[in-house]
Amino acid sequence: xxxxxxxxxxxxxxxxxxxxxxxxxxxxxxxxxxxxxxxxxxxxxxxxxxxxxxxxxxxxxxxxxxxxxxxxxxxxxxxxxxxxxxxxxxxxxxxxxxxxxxxxxxxxxxxxxxxxxxxxxxxxxxxxxxxxxxxxxxxxxxxxxxxxxxxxxxxxxxxxxxxxxxxxxxxxxxxxxxxxxxxxxxxxxxxxxxxxxxxxxxxxxxxxxxxxxxxxxxxxxxxxxxxxxxxxxxxxxxxxxxxxxxxxxxxxxxxxxxxxxxxxxxxxxxxxxxxxxxxxxxxxxxxxxxxxxxxxxxxxxxxxxxxxxxxx
Amino acid sequence: xxxxxxxxxxxxxxxxxxxxxxxxxxxxxxxxxxxxxxxxxxxxxxxxxxxxxxxxxxxxxxxxxxxxxxxxxxxxxxxxxxxxxxxxxxxxxxxxxxxxxxxxxxxxxxxxxxxxxxxxxxxxxxxxxxxxxxxxxxxxxxxxxxxxxxxxxxxxxxxxxxxxxxxxxxxxxxxxxxxxxxxxxxxxxxxxxxxxxxxxxxxxxxxxxxxxxxxxxxxxxxxxxxxxxxxxxxxxxxxxxxxxxxxxxxxxxxxxxxxxxxxxxxxxxxxxxxxxxxxxxxxxxxxxxxxxxxxxxxxxxxxxxxxxxxxxxxxxxxxxxxxxxxxxxxxxxxxxxxxxxxxxxxxxxxxxxxxxxxxxxxxxxxxxxxxxxxxxxxxxxxxxxxxxxxxxxxxxxxxxxxxxxxxxxxxxxxxxxxxxxxxxxxxxxxxxxxxxxxxxxxxxxxxxxxxxxxxxxxxxxxxxxxxxxxxxxxxxxxxxxxxxxxxxxxxxxxxxxxxxxxxxxxxxxxxxxxxxxxxxxxxxxxxxxxxxxxxxxxxxxxxxxxxxxxxxxx
Numbered sequence: 001x002x003x004x005x006x007x008x009x010x011x012x013x014x015x016x017x018x019x020x021x022x023x024x025x026x027x028x029x030x031x032x033x034x035x036x037x038x039x040x041x042x043x044x045x046x047x048x049x050x051x052x053x054x055x056x057x058x059x060x061x062x063x064x065x066x067x068x069x070x071x072x073x074x075x076x077x078x079x080x081x082x083x084x085x086x087x088x089x090x091x092x093x094x095x096x097x098x099x100x101x102x103x104x105x106x107x108x109x110x111x112x113x114x115x116x117x118x119x120x121x122x123x124x125x126x127x128x129x130x131x132x133x134x135x136x137x138x139x140x141x142x143x144x145x146x147x148x149x150x151x152x153x154x155x156x157x158x159x160x161x162x163x164x165x166x167x168x169x170x171x172x173x174x175x176x177x178x179x180x181x182x183x184x185x186x187x188x189x190x191x192x193x194x195x196x197x198x199x200x201x202x203x204x205x206x207x208x209x210x211x212x213x214x215x216x217x218x219x220x221x222x223x224x225x226x227x228x229x230x231x232x233x234x235x236x237x238x239x240x241x242x243x244x245x246x247x248x249x250x251x252x253x254x255x256x257x258x259x260x261x262x263x264x265x266x267x268x269x270x271x272x273x274x275x276x277x278x279x280x281x282x283x284x285x286x287x288x289x290x291x292x293x294x295x296x297x298x299x300x301x302x303x304x305x306x307x308x309x310x311x312x
Numbered sequence: 313x314x315x316x317x318x319x320x321x322x323x324x325x326x327x328x329x330x331x332x333x334x335x336x337x338x339x340x341x342x343x344x345x346x347x348x349x350x351x352x353x354x355x356x357x358x359x360x361x362x363x364x365x366x367x368x369x370x371x372x373x374x375x376x377x378x379x380x381x382x383x384x385x386x387x388x389x390x391x392x393x394x395x396x397x398x399x400x401x402x403x404x405x406x407x408x409x410x411x412x413x414x415x416x417x418x419x420x421x422x423x424x425x426x427x428x429x430x431x432x433x434x435x436x437x438x439x440x441x442x443x444x445x446x447x448x449x450x451x452x453x454x455x456x457x458x459x460x461x462x463x464x465x466x467x468x469x470x471x472x473x474x475x476x477x478x479x480x481x482x483x484x485x486x487x488x489x490x491x492x493x494x495x496x497x498x499x500x501x502x503x504x505x506x507x508x509x510x511x512x513x514x515x516x517x518x519x520x521x522x523x524x525x526x527x528x529x530x531x532x533x534x535x536x537x538x539x540x541x542x543x544x545x546x547x548x549x550x551x552x553x554x555x556x557x558x559x560x561x562x563x564x565x566x567x568x569x570x571x572x573x574x575x576x577x578x579x580x581x582x583x584x585x586x587x588x589x590x591x592x593x594x595x596x597x598x599x600x601x602x603x604x605x606x607x608x609x610x611x612x613x614x615x616x617x618x619x620x621x622x623x624x625x626x627x628x629x630x631x632x633x634x635x636x637x638x639x640x641x642x643x644x645x646x647x648x649x650x651x652x653x654x655x656x657x658x659x660x661x662x663x664x665x666x667x668x669x670x671x672x673x674x675x676x677x678x679x680x681x682x683x684x685x686x687x688x689x690x691x692x693x694x695x696x697x698x699x700x701x702x703x704x705x706x707x708x709x710x711x712x713x714x715x716x717x718x719x720x721x722x723x724x725x726x727x728x729x730x731x732x733x734x735x736x737x738x739x740x741x742x743x744x745x746x747x748x749x750x751x752x753x754x755x756x757x758x759x760x761x762x763x764x765x766x767x768x769x770x771x772x773x774x775x776x777x778x779x780x781x782x783x784x785x786x787x788x789x790x791x792x793x794x795x796x797x798x799x800x801x802x803x804x805x806x807x808x809x810x811x812x813x814x815x816x817x818x819x820x821x822x823x824x825x826x827x828x829x830x831x832x833x834x835x836x837x838x839x840x841x842x843x844x845x846x847x848x849x850x851x852x853x854x855x856x857x858x859x860x861x862x863x864x865x866x
Contacts, residue, residue, distance in 0.1 A: 199711035
């Protein structure tokens, strides 16, 4: 990176010290502004983000575009898309508006995907950081614990968890977080192990920083790119897990989601295939967009893939 | 001189990739006669390695190469990939700096050497094995019949480099290019490897192109030296004349900036010469040499007597698992004193320094600072004591967190230690940047925007900002170029005088230790085997290990 052009802005904006560092960490992570620019210039990221923001906007506007309860009967049953202008995507076996279902379903799917991932990432980072940073018997213990989760087929565990505690939005989110934190925990652990051995961490210890300061301000910002990349892929898998649960009837019964729409359209697959194809298409496009985003972020952010976050 | 084996004329190399752009080699011309040893010498980034890679056309495709490279009558610059493969490995061998990365870690070394023979010859497997054994014998690998089955990690660094050399000479090449072949090795091993290269050159009648940053080394091991800077040849002269009769200002600067063992220079009686390159608007480089004056208030020449010792380390042992790395070691350091700590790699000197700054905990013994026990005091007292002991690390790239601006990097330290006022912190940061000779604007920049020397200044600023009494310098200049070394050593000497600092200076380079230390301790196998004032120790060593180190340094 060349000399920072807006150094005067920076001068005015940034006081020296931890206040600034905290503000920085809150804004994402403390990294050169140019990497944000590089992320936004990556074509994969641009395509992924465009699709996701379009779906996100539709989800946000759902109550305006299709007011009322998407689960209530709105018209004649089994209308094909375009058959009546009021139901551009048709109606299902009970006469519910498919468009309303897809839009409101997006809200549920995205909400579950994001919050389950967020929860899983937070749990994973906490546990992985402790294991990777402190090492020794703590590390051994945590690694064994992670291995338990890795050896159990995660979807089976998820089904058991949700079925046992009764399907609701909360249990679905908790369940997905509980079966997906181990991925991020392993990654965090290995990143922390690698980074802890570096001289700048030794230097931080020599100037007297305590463990919590070193973990939060020295190591985490350097591990962040890899974690962000994995996090974006995890959203996609959370979304798929939610869809699978709802398909099996283990989603929140009071909410429509893409998975539950596929589940209820399944019986009419031969005669009215659009009832499964439309929500299915939304799932495919969302997951694809999330994967594109993840790949793009990986190209730009992951220091182990050549075009590093830091080039000296 | 007979017809040259290799003749390079007006070689230019331009990088045009995303990562690197611009001219790296700018009109370099030289000849190498058959059997001759020629050295390309210069500092990092001067284009010497790029030149070597250009000779074998090993540069990325985006690179543009101009000029002519004529090897044995053939212009390499015009050859296709197939003809190049015939040259590489067969007529021209190459040895790189880091032996571990040039060897495949999961293959036995015998197999890797045989692979070269398999590609270039049609020898049967028995004949290949015989040749591999012969080569291992030639490069003096002990017990070839056993070590032919060794994996790279089972060999020492020096032995690995011998294996790489065996691969390079397997086809009896006419030219061997060795790019910093000993930089990653201990000084005692360095001499052995260079001796080996020299012997092979004479036995096999091959020419050697030695690429190095080390002037004394090339003086000893080559016939002719070519001094390179910013991609241009500064001077070309016979090696024996390098130190005595070089004319060019840049060469003189490098020579004066480097310390040699028999120089009678000490930090108390003179600073090192700094060479500065100036580029005038027309793009020409000129060089100025300056020897900075000693600070007006010269430091007390004799450090305080031992009864007022600043640091006293008594009978400490440090263990990694079963292995005892530091073994019942004691040392004292007077206030204002610089103690040089030398020893081969693996002797425990880095472990000792990490124990003193508190990164490692000894299994036995005590460490006292100003008479206070650091290890057994309560947490608050320990934190207060720890501030008084700081450290400068060897690698200026790995020791700065890439995600903090310099202002944060330094300011956070003050904030953590209770300085709440941001204005006050900023003032302190600016002050310490002034002290280490960096512009104040450095506070707003990221670590990767700085050169190695500048980064080491930042590392020194980090050590200084808590106003310590003792700084451990763990090979602080060994990763730096000679001219930058001189600047950093001068800076450290000045800081010592103005702040009344004490140093423990760890280095494998005896000449620098001799210049920079008041007293020198020699470490071997976790113990201090000899300790004396710098000059006496080097003139009259008593311990065999000290003599070995001195011999290797010559």
